[in-house]
Amino acid sequence: MNDRKRLGRPRGFDYDEALKQATSVFWAKGYDGASLRDLTSAMGITGPSMYASFGDKRELYLKTIDHYIDADSCAPLEAFETEESIQAAIRGFLIEVIRYATEHESGAKGCFLASSVVTTVGQVEGVAERVAAAIEYAETRLAARFDREVARGTLPSDFPSRERAALLYDMRQGYMFRARAGWSREQMMKDIEARVHMLLSSD
Amino acid sequence: MNDRKRLGRPRGFDYDEALKQATSVFWAKGYDGASLRDLTSAMGITGPSMYASFGDKRELYLKTIDHYIDADSCAPLEAFETEESIQAAIRGFLIEVIRYATEHESGAKGCFLASSVVTTVGQVEGVAERVAAAIEYAETRLAARFDREVARGTLPSDFPSRERAALLYDMRQGYMFRARAGWSREQMMKDIEARVHMLLSSD
DNA sequence: TGTTTTATATATCGATCGATATATAATCAT
DNA sequence: ATGATTATATATCGATCGATATATAAAACA
16 A cells, blocks of 8 residues: 655655654744744754644644654653563653653653643643543553562552552652653652552551 | 821722732633733723732743642632542542532632643743742642651551652642543542542551 | 722734645656 | 746735633622
């Protein structure tokens, strides 16, 4: 169906890279605060190219959200899934969350979804369901590892996986919010061990 | 110094009520998304009256944030401080948070700070320190009651009050985020009891 | 009553907004 | 080479943005 070579003049910029730059602008300035001039300037393309490749401003915005969910916020989840013990997994997740919240390459603090996109729910059609899906997706992956530990016998058979996954995700949201308010990495790293312990407590 | 009667024509609108309406508009549309026409229309005043009474758009925005922190988000904290037992206090706090997140009179979901203001950190001068102060204020009040319970002997002497207060606040942020994404009151009420228990766990 | 002071109402400012019409450039198909 | 197709560049559209100049209305002071 889709040949590698398409008809007509090929585009002179990298689609995903442009989307990434647009994400940074939306992240830093918000949906309405990001003007088309801000966006196209950061993307390195002209207005008409943006409209031709991405649709209008709203469609570009939704594409940045989808791209972000797919590609940008996975390090904590991957740490959670690959660390050897469940303790190390939780610790790794929280450390990566804090690192991400405070040291993102774009210079923005927090999380695109939690710090910017959340404002446009109810204002930009299509946003609410994407945010809800992102929560559901992350919690499912978190709960899955807890379930695997239960199956392996390293967690008790009545361990409330889904409940603890939700709590872990709430901790993530808390860190994102604090980072946005200017909290430092060091401030947030302090009670990680206590949180690891609490997330695994049986009683 | 300030006589009750001031010189000149008295203003024809209620200052705090206008501020409250402005808050709703900023909450629903964000800082840049809220136009002066949106704002003045909701406030029931004309443009020049807004500028005369509140300054410019940015100053109005900061005033809505201050007013919101002072007056609008206290129900959960008050429940936390007035309930008889510490268990009931935590339960009451979480229930009030969920109610607030899903049933605010303005129709907006979530929390003004967590769902809108957070986007404008780094964009509108004066916002970051206000958000940080709001976190600090809430956590201090939460930790204070834990400390009181320790003093009363209803919590162990090594109970980590500040740490648990922070976790309780993170739960709040999680609920606000979920509410913004469209989660229902019922969905969020499910694991309250488990959370009450976990927040008080000693081991 | 007249002066001063503050608030409101009308009208409108220049700047910027998102979006596009038009023309040109670069590729594939024939 | 020629036509079809897609991307880019320039210029600019009407609408709306935040903000204000001017004139009028309503109060306290003299």
